[in-house]
Amino acid sequence: xxGATEFDAVVVGAGPAGSAAAIALARAGRSVVLxxxxxxxxxxxxxxxxxxxxxxxxxxPAWWEEVPVERxxxxxxxxxxxxxQSLSVDYRSQAWADRPYNGMTTVRSRFDRWLAGxxxxxxxxxxxxxxxxxxxxxxxxxxxxxxxxxxxxxLRARVVVACDGVNSFLAKEAGLLPxxxxxxxxxxxxxxLDLPRSVIDERFGLTGDExxxxxxxxxxxxxxxxxxxxxxxxxxxxxxxxxxxxxAAAGVRPEELIADLKEHPxxxxxxxxxxxxxxxxxxxxxxxxxxMPTLATDGMLVAGDAAAMTxxxxxxxxxxxxxxxxxxxxxxxxxxxxxxxxxxxAGLASYRADLEAQFxxxxxxxxxxxxxxxxxxxxxxxxxxxxxxxAEELFTVTNPTPKPGGLRATRIAAARHGVTLRALxxxxxxxxxxxx
Amino acid sequence: xGEPVAGRPSGGKRTEPGAGPNRTGGQTGPLVVACVRIVDLxxxxxxxxxxxTRDPAGLGLPAPDAAALxxxxxxxxxxxxxxxxxxxxxxxxxxxxxxxxxxxxxxLGATVVHLAEAGPAVHGRDxxxxxxxxxxxxxxxxxxxxxxxxxxxxxxxxxxxxxIVNALSPFGVPAAVLCGDRSPDRxxxxxxxxxxxxxxxxxxxxxxxxxxxxxxxxxxxRLDGGWRERLRVPCPAVCSVExxxxxxxxxxxxxxxxxxxTAVHPAAPVRGGTVDGAREGSGPGPVTLRILGPPRPYRPxxxxxxPPADPDPRIRLLELTGALEAHDPPTVLGPIGxxxxxxxxxxxxxxxxxxxxxxxxxxxxxxxx
Ligand SMILES: Cc1cc2nc3c(=O)[nH]c(=O)nc-3n(C[C@H](O)[C@H](O)[C@H](O)COP(=O)(O)OP(=O)(O)OC[C@H]3O[C@@H](n4cnc5c(N)ncnc54)[C@H](O)[C@@H]3O)c2cc1C
Numbered sequence: 171x172x173g174a175t176e177f178d179a180v181v182v183g184a185g186p187a188g189s190a191a192a193i194a195l196a197r198a199g200r201s202v203v204l205x206x207x208x209x210x211x212x213x214x215x216x217x218x219x220x221x222x223x224x225x226x227x228x229x230x231p232a233w234w235e236e237v238p239v240e241r242x243x244x245x246x247x248x249x250x251x252x253x254x255q256s257l258s259v260d261y262r263s264q265a266w267a268d269r270p271y272n273g274m275t276t277v278r279s280r281f282d283r284w285l286a287g288x289x290x291x292x293x294x295x296x297x298x299x300x301x302x303x304x305x306x307x308x309x310x311x312x313x314x315x316x317x318x319x320x321x322x323x324x325l326r327a328r329v330v331v332a333c334d335g336v337n338s339f340l341a342k343e344a345g346l347l348p349x350x351x352x353x354x355x356x357x358x359x360x361x362x363l364d365l366p367r368s369v370i371d372e373r374f375g376l377t378g379d380e381x382x383x384x385x386x387x388x389x390x391x392x393x394x395x396x397x398x399x400x401x402x403x404x405x406x407x408x409x410x411x412x413x414x415x416x417x418a419a420a421g422v423r424p425e426e427l428i429a430d431l432k433e434h435p436x437x438x439x440x441x442x443x444x445x446x447x448x449x450x451x452x453x454x455x456x457x458x459x460x461x462m463p464t465l466a467t468d469g470m471l472v473a474g475d476a477a478a479m480t481x482x483x484x485x486x487x488x489x490x491x492x493x494x495x496x497x498x499x500x501x502x503x504x505x506x507x508x509x510x511x512x513x514x515x516a517g518l519a520s521y522r523a524d525l526e527a528q529f530x531x532x533x534x535x536x537x538x539x540x541x542x543x544x545x546x547x548x549x550x551x552x553x554x555x556x557x558x559x560x561a562e563e564l565f566t567v568t569n570p571t572p573k574p575g576g577l578r579a580t581r582i583a584a585a586r587h588g589v590t591l592r593a594l595x596x597x598x599x600x601x602x603x604x605x606x
Numbered sequence: 607x608g609e610p611v612a613g614r615p616s617g618g619k620r621t622e623p624g625a626g627p628n629r630t631g632g633q634t635g636p637l638v639v640a641c642v643r644i645v646d647l648x649x650x651x652x653x654x655x656x657x658x659t660r661d662p663a664g665l666g667l668p669a670p671d672a673a674a675l676x677x678x679x680x681x682x683x684x685x686x687x688x689x690x691x692x693x694x695x696x697x698x699x700x701x702x703x704x705x706x707x708x709x710x711x712x713x714l715g716a717t718v719v720h721l722a723e724a725g726p727a728v729h730g731r732d733x734x735x736x737x738x739x740x741x742x743x744x745x746x747x748x749x750x751x752x753x754x755x756x757x758x759x760x761x762x763x764x765x766x767x768x769x770i771v772n773a774l775s776p777f778g779v780p781a782a783v784l785c786g787d788r789s790p791d792r793x794x795x796x797x798x799x800x801x802x803x804x805x806x807x808x809x810x811x812x813x814x815x816x817x818x819x820x821x822x823x824x825x826x827x828r829l830d831g832g833w834r835e836r837l838r839v840p841c842p843a844v845c846s847v848e849x850x851x852x853x854x855x856x857x858x859x860x861x862x863x864x865x866x867x868t869a870v871h872p873a874a875p876v877r878g879g880t881v882d883g884a885r886e887g888s889g890p891g892p893v894t895l896r897i898l899g900p901p902r903p904y905r906p907x908x909x910x911x912x913p914p915a916d917p918d919p920r921i922r923l924l925e926l927t928g929a930l931e932a933h934d935p936p937t938v939l940g941p942i943g944x945x946x947x948x949x950x951x952x953x954x955x956x957x958x959x960x961x962x963x964x965x966x967x968x969x970x971x972x973x974x975x
Pocket of ligand 1: 184222358474476488491
């Protein structure tokens with residue numbers, strides 16, 4: 171141990187959070203080593219598929235010219251469905267098809283590698299195929315590095331930045347993250363399906379590099395969660411996100427739910443003839459603001475999913491941009507702490523202040539009650555059917571019987587799904603408060 | 607282990623293996639070389655078109671090459687020698703995977719000579735390189751290209767061997783060269799033979815195990831039925847090894863951190879013709895052979911039977927098939943139930959001496975009276 175090289179910082183995990191932290195540190199002139207367990211950054215990483223890239227403006231000017239993009243999202247659709255119906259709010263903007271863009275589909279094995287490349291370009295040392303197995307502490311118990319699974323594998327540093335993703339073992343070992351609470355996690359499963367590029371363009375109404383993002387509610391057999399369908403260049407990603415305890419209680423296999431979704435009459439025509447390329451699953455920390463760990467302790471910070479920073483607020487599922495934002499803030503905070511010669515929890519406290527001042531904690535705070543609303547029984551099990559039936563009442567032509575009118579259609583659908591108008595009003599108000 | 611017998615038994619002009627200038631900090635032990643190829647280990651093959659898509663993310667050492675390197679490191683240790691890795695692969699991009707693979711190789715304590723393949727297949731977003739795109743339009747012959755993915759096919763392996771030997775020349779003449787026995791990138795497996803030719807070395811291909819000896823390598827190869835042959839291959843020797851058997855060690859963390867891009871030497875440009883000092887000897891020494899029995903499982907010896915004597919080849923053939931021997935005529939027993947059928951089979955086996963007769967007092971079988 172005594173012979174171990176000392177760095178200013180060790181960043182564990184070359185996901186978006188870790189690479190961003192390493193970029194901030196290396197650009198500030200700090201010596202930083204980025205430890206990644208996979209053979210290359212992104213090799214272990216699973217997500218749905220859409221990255222909102224505005225945060226990249228802080229890292230690479232005109233990043234869109236070099237980022238490994240699959241398609242630029244120009245169409246966002248929110249679909250509510252029952253077994254046989256669907257109702258969509260479909261938004262399309264050509265403004266998103268051009269610089270500076272809004273969202274993009276990208277493959278993590280390429281995106282993460284690209285971002286980690288920015289860290290090594292700036293001078294960070296990337297060490298791959300190496301697992302951080304625990305924290306190194308000095309005689310006083312203060313964290314001063316990590317053990318790894320390589321021979322002579324201790325890395326000493328003034329600060330450890332834990333960016334090791336959801337269910338962070340390092341944050342737990344440091345006493346920052348309490349034992350995992352199942353109800354604060356969802357399981358995301360997805361399939362990547364091969365489809366020729368021209369077929370994707372035709373079926374989704376896209377041209378060139380344009381892409382679609384469809385978020386779906388009501389496709390999970392009542393298990394709180396949702397589904398998604400994203401277009402990549404010549405593949406599509408289709409998947410579901412499921413509340414962990416409810417999934418366990420339901421005794422359903424997640425792949426059955428993807429199979430259901432793929433067979434749904436509103437989805438199947440998009441996917442006809444597609445062949446399976448990949449299947450993947452990963453946990454998502456969806457507890458939100460109230461489930462976040464303490465972010466700093468003496469000699470250590472936690473960022474990204476390790477700090478439960480995915481924003482899962484119904485129509486938004488954003489994790490990568492939050493990870494990058496928090497990673498950058500962590501890097502800046504460590505730089506400041508080293509500059510001030512104080513890497514204790516107090517010296518690193520500017521990290522939280524920085525996050526509060528920008529979107530990462532501001533958005534989380536604003537939408538802190540969104541997870542419980544979105545995953546509530548009514549939103550998950552009653553409203554998709556209620557809204558679809560309401561649309562059906564409105565759009566079914568029943569001549570010679572006169573049209574029912576909006577209010578009556580609502581009453582009929584509400585009664586069918588056990589939704590009282592009082593509960594509906596309460597939920598509308600709640601939604602306004604949560605998202606307003 | 608003693609020093610390998612490095613040169614020819616009698617005075618050829620060839621350079622002594624292992625002698626000559628070296629770039630490895632003054633060590634002068636025998637030179638052990640591992641020739642490896644950095645390739646995409648998991649290229650995507652389009653099931654419909656057969657189009658191959660390669661991705662830099664998949665770059666790594668194929669299992670046989672990794673085994674060759676581990677053998678080289680062990681032999682180098684046993685001989686207190688120098689180990690040089692001749693690594694063919696895509697040009698390193700800063701922070702990219704080829705860089706990481708080369709760094710890992712350098713961290714193993716070997717000197718790495720990189721034979722860069724200017725591979726469009728593995729750079730930037732050009733992951734969709736189709737093999738067909740590299741062919742001359744209208745011909746089956748691959749275009750004369752320096753594409754990394756097709757290098758081994760497009761340039762002949764003799765040229766590749768010359769290039770490798772040329773790149774190694776600043777380090778001296780190798781006492782032992784280890785290669786993988788096959789490449790997942792559709793190599794022909796002929797490279798070790800060409801290398802042996804270029805170096806005037808003895809060769810043993812397809813080894814399961816290689817052990818350093820005193821002036822020779824002990825090479826085990828597979829024979830049928832789990833048998834092995836053990837070759838005593840005099841140095842200089844070129845050996846290709848199977849992927850199993852040994853696992854490539856992992857670099858320690860300090861070594862990995864110390865190994866930067868500077869630890870990797872770019873190979874010198876290709877020179878034509880024979881490499882200086884390499885093939886001027888009187889040819890490789892004799893390889894001696896011993897057959898080793900398989901440790902287990904035990905298999906009884908083959909029963910030797912006299913060959914059929916009949917002058918008519920047709921009859922000899924029939925005799926060999928056993929067709930001329932008396933056989934039980936086919937018997938139709940059924941239709942009968944399963945227990946009766948089982949009894950009939952057991953009776954048959956007892957009748958022909960394959961099973962002992964049931965003991966008196968044994969439970970009656972289904973069909974028995
Ligand atoms: C199914 C699914 C769909 C999603 N969809 C989206 C989406 O569409 N858009 C979006 O923005 N977000 C999405 N997310 C969330 C997003 O993936 C995460 O928020 C984001 O990846 C977090 O980044 P991170 O760097 O914190 O962690 P990660 O991306 O998990 O990276 C952690 C890194 O640490 C490494 N690591 C872990 N432990 C160790 C160790 N001990 N030693 C060394 N290395 C280690 C891992 O290999 C990995 O590279 C989705 C997530 C899932 C699971």
